[in-house]
Amino acid sequence: MAIRRTPLESWFLKKAADAGGAEPLTRTLIESYQLQKLKETLALARAASPFYRRHLENFPAEQLRSLKDLQAFPFTTAGDISKNPLLFLCVSQDQINRVVTINSSGTTGRPKRVFFTGGDQELIRDFFRYGMSTLVEPGDTVLVLLPGGRPGSVGALLAEALERSQVRCILHGFVRDPRETLQIMAGQKVDSLVGVPTQVLALARYEAPGKKSFPVRLKNMLLTTDHVPRAIVNEIERTWYCRVYNHYGMTEMGLGGGVECEARDGCHLREADLYFEIVDPATGEAVPEGEEGEVVFTTLTRQGMPLIRYRTGDIARFVPGTCSCGSLLKRIAPVRDRIGGRVPLAGGGFISMSVLDEALFAVKGVIDFQAAVSSAGGADLLTVKVQAAVWAGEEVNDLVREALLSVPVIAGNIAKGALILGPVDVERSQKIRAPAKRIIQDLRGKE
Numbered sequence: 001m002a003i004r005r006t007p008l009e010s011w012f013l014k015k016a017a018d019a020g021g022a023e024p025l026t027r028t029l030i031e032s033y034q035l036q037k038l039k040e041t042l043a044l045a046r047a048a049s050p051f052y053r054r055h056l057e058n059f060p061a062e063q064l065r066s067l068k069d070l071q072a073f074p075f076t077t078a079g080d081i082s083k084n085p086l087l088f089l090c091v092s093q094d095q096i097n098r099v100v101t102i103n104s105s106g107t108t109g110r111p112k113r114v115f116f117t118g119g120d121q122e123l124i125r126d127f128f129r130y131g132m133s134t135l136v137e138p139g140d141t142v143l144v145l146l147p148g149g150r151p152g153s154v155g156a157l158l159a160e161a162l163e164r165s166q167v168r169c170i171l172h173g174f175v176r177d178p179r180e181t182l183q184i185m186a187g188q189k190v191d192s193l194v195g196v197p198t199q200v201l202a203l204a205r206y207e208a209p210g211k212k213s214f215p216v217r218l219k220n221m222l223l224t225t226d227h228v229p230r231a232i233v234n235e236i237e238r239t240w241y242c243r244v245y246n247h248y249g250m251t252e253m254g255l256g257g258g259v260e261c262e263a264r265d266g267c268h269l270r271e272a273d274l275y276f277e278i279v280d281p282a283t284g285e286a287v288p289e290g291e292e293g294e295v296v297f298t299t300l301t302r303q304g305m306p307l308i309r310y311r312t313g314d315i316a317r318f319v320p321g322t323c324s325c326g327s328l329l330k331r332i333a334p335v336r337d338r339i340g341g342r343v344p345l346a347g348g349g350f351i352s353m354s355v356l357d358e359a360l361f362a363v364k365g366v367i368d369f370q371a372a373v374s375s376a377g378g379a380d381l382l383t384v385k386v387q388a389a390v391w392a393g394e395e396v397n398d399l400v401r402e403a404l405l406s407v408p409v410i411a412g413n414i415a416k417g418a419l420i421l422g423p424v425d426v427e428r429s430q431k432i433r434a435p436a437k438r439i440i441q442d443l444r445g446k447e
């Protein structure tokens, strides 16, 4: 079957047409649209945001003659936002419809606040509507396992976007009781699901392999809000024979950042609303096309709180070339790690959550885990606590150990005597935790 072109292309053309551009979509059209929007954003930020008035004092919009020229402009960091988010506003506070508070995991500990006007929220709905049409069609029922209780929340905006495509949306919120969620999936004839990877994995592994008490018939699924381990995608596709699509985004981007097409070879980026760069995290210089680095973005259409060269802390790379769906819209490969999420080991190399995810979620029955590195004598000690399904047998402990030992950097460090693998602690419980930031705790020097 032919691969359908990403619907984000029609979305881009519609937005470019509003801005005076014309078909067909070429990189030249995309980039000239982006340059025009970048200039508008820089002018707005310098004129209306007290932060950017100072920050960009010596960087007038006229200095931008090509997209490349943006590389000379200063970055914006999460720390800048937490210091005084109100200084970023380009509108008066009564024009703000929604404030999202993000608790920072950084050293400042101060939360970040991100502001959206009604117009900014409309941009989100519009992107969601087109992005979701990759996996839903009119008449479908979608179960959204994301918070949606408050107006302007991610679930609420998604539901409003789906209504416009005549898609029925059930706003469920995070999964708490897997049995109840599975009953809804079966009873309401849910076609597609939007959720967080570990939460959906816990649903997929609620019943022992081969047991199917819930007649679930999923066509597609969108996984979001975390990096998406391949091992989880494989298990979900095996359990429900559905297609899993990846979404990339964060609140600061205006929730959505990009979504995979049917080729599922990287997320097509939201290029009409965001300009993306990948830079070397140490030097801040652009990396060669296709190489890994930190994701940096600039908003192109946001009015309330535009962000210029915002450092996301995500490590990823662009996928070079034209997608096999035929689209020239840029793609980003799945985010694997975050800066600071890679824990260096005494014997060389590093481990990260994504490395452990691929190893441990491949073990049948594993639902979630926590990992910590501490010191033991002169060596590192890796401790792993696993949550397994209640049906998982005694062999889980050994399988988890084997999986850890199959990770080359772990095996290499153990062989050098630089790493000790602590006893694997397995708790059997089907209780699903609320999604939290998943990081390896580095306790060395803190004990």
Ligand SMILES: [Zn+2]
Residues within 6 Å of the ligand: 005, 006, 261, 262, 263, 268, 323, 324, 325, 326, 327
């Ligand atoms: Zn594509």
